[in-house]
Amino acid sequence: AAEDSYELWLRYRPLPAAARAGVPGAVAVDPAERDARVLAARDELFRAFAAMSGGMGGGGEVVLGTPATSARVRALRLDLGDLGDEGYLVRRVMTGGRPVTVVAANGGAGVLYGAFALIRRLQLGRPVEERSAPKVRLRVLNHWDNLDRSVERGYAGQSIWDWWRLPGHKDPRYVDYARANASLGINGTILNNVNAKADSLTAPYLAKAAAVADVLRPYGMKVYLSARFSAPIELGGLETADPLDPSVQAWWRAKADEIYRVIPDFGGFLVKANSEGQPGPRDYGRSHADGANMLAEALRPHGGAVMWRAFVYQETDPEDRAKQAYTEFKPQDGRFAPNVLVQVKNGPIDFQPREPFHPLFGAMPRTPLMLEFQITKEYLGFATHLVYLGELFAETLRSDTYARGPGSTVSRVVDGSLDGHRLTGMAGVANIGSDRDWTGSTFDQANWYAFGRLAWDPDASARTVAAEWAGLTFTTDPAFARPVADLMMASRQAMVDYMTPLGLAHLMGTGHHHGPAPWVSDLARPEWNPAYYHRADARGIGFDRTSKGSNAVGQYAGPAARRFARPETTGEDHLLWFHHLPWDHRMPGGATLWETLVRRYDRGVAAVAGFRARWAGLRPFVDAERWSKTADLLKVQEEEARWWRDASVAYWRSLNGRALPPGSPEPAHPLEYYKALRFPYAPGQAH
Numbered sequence: 001a002a003e004d005s006y007e008l009w010l011r012y013r014p015l016p017a018a019a020r021a022g023v024p025g026a027v028a029v030d031p032a033e034r035d036a037r038v039l040a041a042r043d044e045l046f047r048a049f050a051a052m053s054g055g056m057g058g059g060g061e062v063v064l065g066t067p068a069t070s071a072r073v074r075a076l077r078l079d080l081g082d083l084g085d086e087g088y089l090v091r092r093v094m095t096g097g098r099p100v101t102v103v104a105a106n107g108g109a110g111v112l113y114g115a116f117a118l119i120r121r122l123q124l125g126r127p128v129e130e131r132s133a134p135k136v137r138l139r140v141l142n143h144w145d146n147l148d149r150s151v152e153r154g155y156a157g158q159s160i161w162d163w164w165r166l167p168g169h170k171d172p173r174y175v176d177y178a179r180a181n182a183s184l185g186i187n188g189t190i191l192n193n194v195n196a197k198a199d200s201l202t203a204p205y206l207a208k209a210a211a212v213a214d215v216l217r218p219y220g221m222k223v224y225l226s227a228r229f230s231a232p233i234e235l236g237g238l239e240t241a242d243p244l245d246p247s248v249q250a251w252w253r254a255k256a257d258e259i260y261r262v263i264p265d266f267g268g269f270l271v272k273a274n275s276e277g278q279p280g281p282r283d284y285g286r287s288h289a290d291g292a293n294m295l296a297e298a299l300r301p302h303g304g305a306v307m308w309r310a311f312v313y314q315e316t317d318p319e320d321r322a323k324q325a326y327t328e329f330k331p332q333d334g335r336f337a338p339n340v341l342v343q344v345k346n347g348p349i350d351f352q353p354r355e356p357f358h359p360l361f362g363a364m365p366r367t368p369l370m371l372e373f374q375i376t377k378e379y380l381g382f383a384t385h386l387v388y389l390g391e392l393f394a395e396t397l398r399s400d401t402y403a404r405g406p407g408s409t410v411s412r413v414v415d416g417s418l419d420g421h422r423l424t425g426m427a428g429v430a431n432i433g434s435d436r437d438w439t440g441s442t443f444d445q446a447n448w449y450a451f452g453r454l455a456w457d458p459d460a461s462a463r464t465v466a467a468e469w470a471g472l473t474f475t476t477d478p479a480f481a482r483p484v485a486d487l488m489m490a491s492r493q494a495m496v497d498y499m500t501p502l503g504l505a506h507l508m509g510t511g512h513h514h515g516p517a518p519w520v521s522d523l524a525r526p527e528w529n530p531a532y533y534h535r536a537d538a539r540g541i542g543f544d545r546t547s548k549g550s551n552a553v554g555q556y557a558g559p560a561a562r563r564f565a566r567p568e569t570t571g572e573d574h575l576l577w578f579h580h581l582p583w584d585h586r587m588p589g590g591a592t593l594w595e596t597l598v599r600r601y602d603r604g605v606a607a608v609a610g611f612r613a614r615w616a617g618l619r620p621f622v623d624a625e626r627w628s629k630t631a632d633l634l635k636v637q638e639e640e641a642r643w644w645r646d647a648s649v650a651y652w653r654s655l656n657g658r659a660l661p662p663g664s665p666e667p668a669h670p671l672e673y674y675k676a677l678r679f680p681y682a683p684g685q686a687h
């Protein structure tokens with residue numbers, strides 16, 4: 001179809017007539033060039049130029065390559081010193097009296113990224129020159145994809161990884177997946193769920209992963225696997241997976257050797273250990289560092305890395321889940337091998353609509369901390385609600401940890417500049433599935449896009465990224481791109497308002513995590529209950545994490561801790577995250593907490609109604625298919641926003657017996673109606 005959402009942001013279309021002459025007519029690589037990434041860059045430029053020129057191109061030539069392999073690039077004596085392996089330079093130069101656009105880099109990956117940058121700039125109608133290098137080294141997607149093609153927390157259909165027919169059949173979709181990722185600079189992918197089956201490490205599955213790696217390699221992407229810690233028992237027939245046991249160590253060394261025989265550039269392992277029932281070193285009285293280092297030692301001869309997740313909330317500190325990862329990992333700072341990264345979620349609980357930054361950022365200066373975002377919207381309305389996550393990601397990244405004084409932002413922890421780490425990384429839990437539009441909705445494509453752009457440059461502006469995506473995906477007409485970027489930027493706060501305003505968190509329905517269920521309090525583990533998080537009763541609401549409560553604030557560095565210690569300085573965004581307050585608590589504007597809470601719900605619902613109206617006005621700019629799907633989903637979102645608001649307000653009122661502030665509507669139904677709703681077949685559930 002002419003307007004196919006399958007193409008994502010790589011929609012190569014004829015440029016406006018005036019711009020077509022500027023589309024290069026020729027692409028030159030050195031005849032001896034053998035780097036598959038440079039050849040992929042050349043092919044991508046051919047494809048893009050042919051479409052963008054509408055047959056009218058001819059604005060000169062593009063020369064691609066590295067000084068090492070291209071005599072023409074070498075002859076230009078460009079300064080590429082600060083670009084590393086993956087950075088690039090796109091520059092207009094005169095050679096032999098003719099203007100030429102050169103895409104130069106120190107390595108093939110840089111050439112590839114430069115080619116995509118050139119395409120992007122032409123699509124957006126911008127001057128083509130650009131110099132850029134990634135600030136973060138490992139920019140990876142985490143697929144929570146199971147071997148049976150179900151996707152944990154996936155809302156866009158089945159897994160794209162067709163394990164059954166691999167390696168014999170390689171779905172052409174893998175090439176488009178690689179192109180999309182390369183266009184953002186994403187350079188690695190973890191193919192299988194962190195809740196891992198040991199089967200993924202058997203020879204047949206390694207052959208399948210190798211086939212995928214072969215497709216991704218020309219696009220600069222490495223394959224990684226999630227490793228099940230107990231695999232030596234399940235696959236090797238050993239009696240233990242104790243990381244200090246020599247037979248276990250030998251098993252992993254042999255396994256790593258086997259993997260590198262079939263995937264020579266294998267990236268390494270991602271591990272979820274001793275978390276939510278997964279096996280791990282703690283099962284044997286060993287530490288996380290013991291477990292990670294054992295795997296790191298097996299990968300070290302081959303240059304692989306271990307991404308060891310810090311998502312743990314058992315065993316230690318039952319008083320406050322938000323404190324547990326810090327309690328367990330902070331003492332191990334400095335004990336991890338050099339090829340281990342500790343992968344930390346953006347916030348201390350679990351991918352909520354809003355959380356403060358995770359207290360481990362800044363607290364483990366001797367360990368490379370990898371930041372994990374969730375691109376799939378497990379707690380944020382699945383692929384139905386329009387929520388632009390670039391704004392959430394950027395909020396985390398610019399948060400100041402104060403670990404080394406003011407300006408010690410999370411982005412500086414992650415890019416390694418704060419503590420001098422060269423091994424750095426950012427992971428995004430993928431929202432990709434086999435739906436035609438990849439992500440379940442057009443606007444969820446923007447979240448994949450924003451993750452990639454912010455992994456490349458954690459200091460990039462979320463708004464700029466949104467406008468860029470809207471320009472590439474729809475049209476660069478400012479009468480469209482500007483209002484759409486405004487809508488996207490407002491969308492996350494709108495969701496916070498109608499779901500969990502003022503710092504509330506984790507009030508979603510159990511298991512599936514869709515829809516409100518603040519009344520649930522009878523689940524086996526205390527931290528699975530919404531009531532654990534809101535702690536509301538007749539008198540007040542919120543989780544006291546000050547020194548009078550769980551003292552989670554004590555895990556933050558001085559100025560941050562001081563800010564979070566008092567309601568007045570905490571600010572509205574995290575108010576009830578850190579404080580338990582009476583319903584009559586006076587807010588800065590003079591209204592009570594209760595009134596303000598209800599007003600926030602109302603504001604969130606009204607915002608979504610506003611998005612619908614705005615989208616209606618943008619109809620002339622968008623093809624019918626993509627316009628209608630978005631319009632349909634916004635209608636559902638408005639209904640669900642009202643559901644969240646009504647159910648939540650009805651519940652809080654059942655506790656506090658208060659009237660609604662003037663003008664705020666009564667909930668549509670009595671509380672019992674909301675409590676009785678059931679969604680046994682919601683998508684994406686853990687199994």
Ligand SMILES: CO[C@H]1[C@H](O)[C@@H](O)[C@H](O)O[C@@H]1C(=O)O
Pocket residue numbers: 144152153194195272276311350351378686
């Ligand atoms: C993969 O498991 C997930 C689980 O489905 C999810 O509810 C939660 O977000 O976190 C877990 C994790 O991050 O490990």
